Amino acid sequence: MSEPAIRIRGLSKTYGQHRAVDGLDLDVRCGEVFALLGPNGAGKTTTVEVLEGFRDRDAGEVSVLGTDPQGAPLAWRERIGIVLQSSGGLDLLTPREVLRTTARCYRQPREVDEVLTRTGLQEKADERISGLSGGQRRRLDVALGIVGRPELLFLDEPTTGFDPQARRDFWGLIRDLASDGTTILLTTHYLDEAEHLADRVGVIAAGRLLALDTPAALGGRQSQEATVSWEEDGVRRSLRTATPTAELLALAARFPGEVPELTVTRPSLEDTYLALIAPHVSGESAQVPA
Numbered sequence: 001m002s003e004p005a006i007r008i009r010g011l012s013k014t015y016g017q018h019r020a021v022d023g024l025d026l027d028v029r030c031g032e033v034f035a036l037l038g039p040n041g042a043g044k045t046t047t048v049e050v051l052e053g054f055r056d057r058d059a060g061e062v063s064v065l066g067t068d069p070q071g072a073p074l075a076w077r078e079r080i081g082i083v084l085q086s087s088g089g090l091d092l093l094t095p096r097e098v099l100r101t102t103a104r105c106y107r108q109p110r111e112v113d114e115v116l117t118r119t120g121l122q123e124k125a126d127e128r129i130s131g132l133s134g135g136q137r138r139r140l141d142v143a144l145g146i147v148g149r150p151e152l153l154f155l156d157e158p159t160t161g162f163d164p165q166a167r168r169d170f171w172g173l174i175r176d177l178a179s180d181g182t183t184i185l186l187t188t189h190y191l192d193e194a195e196h197l198a199d200r201v202g203v204i205a206a207g208r209l210l211a212l213d214t215p216a217a218l219g220g221r222q223s224q225e226a227t228v229s230w231e232e233d234g235v236r237r238s239l240r241t242a243t244p245t246a247e248l249l250a251l252a253a254r255f256p257g258e259v260p261e262l263t264v265t266r267p268s269l270e271d272t273y274l275a276l277i278a279p280h281v282s283g284e285s286a287q288v289p290a
């Protein structure tokens with residue numbers, strides 16, 4: 001198997017007495033879309049900032065595209081793209097101007113017009129950034145992250161503030177980038193986003209990895225009981241079962257035609273995620289022992 005794009009072993013980071021990341025081990029494979037999930041304060045941004053080389057770690061080994069990000073050379077920085085939680089400034093310039101200027105910093109940038117089109121900013125390309133809506137500014141953040149043609153793209157809560165259509169468009173862009181071979185590490189609080197985009201998800205809380213799997217299999221979702229629901233005599237009925245097909249056959253035999261309001265559901269990614277983090281949401285990150 002090839003070297004992972006990101007390799008983390010025993011990563012720890014403490015702010016004062018506050019342990020934000022607590023012995024994290026994680027690999028992100030080359031070419032995969034990986035979603036890092038976790039409640040507020042779980043340590044996602046701290047982890048991503050260490051990987052981006054913006055934050056020094058206290059302990060552990062980290063390799064990003066084969067290089068330790070702590071003190072990595074400029075040539076390494078050119079191979080990664082970063083979309084932070086929020087960026088600002090540059091209000092008097094236009095998206096085209098900032099993209100052109102940023103593109104000049106890279107050896108093999110994408111065409112600025114291609115990036116404007118892919119991020120849905122063509123119509124705003126020559127307007128001042130101060131006149132863009134919140135969602136359009138976020139698209140510009142994404143555009144700036146991909147203009148350098150990165151091998152590895154970090155996206156920190158990329159679709160916050162997007163309307164539903166813009167989110168769908170963005171998901172299409174991420175899938176395109178992934179099929180071009182870009183490795184993508186994304187943090188998000190939207191479970192549907194992780195389900196749509198991620199090959200694998202990692203759930204962290206209090207700086208520790210709680211679960212790691214495909215969205216479909218996380219927390220044993222595939223093998224959990226299904227809920228079969230229907231309406232009978234004007235009353236909503238439901239039962240949980242490990243054999244939903246047998247229940248459907250029994251219902252089909254009881255009703256002459258369609259079974260009224262029939263649904264079969266399994267725990268959603270959100271149900272599974274909430275169950276995983278439940279023991280961790282009331283407490284904050286671990287305190288460093290005295």
Ligand SMILES: Nc1ncnc2c1ncn2[C@@H]1O[C@H](COP(=O)(O)OP(=O)(O)OP(=O)(O)O)[C@@H](O)[C@H]1O
Nearest residue numbers: 015018020038039040041042043044045046047285
């Ligand atoms: N610069 C800092 N100084 C002190 N404490 C910090 C600093 N940055 C983060 N923390 C603390 O470290 C913990 C982890 O923060 P982090 O931003 O990594 O979490 P997160 O998972 O990204 O949260 P969110 O989902 O809210 O963005 C939090 O308790 C936070 O308050």
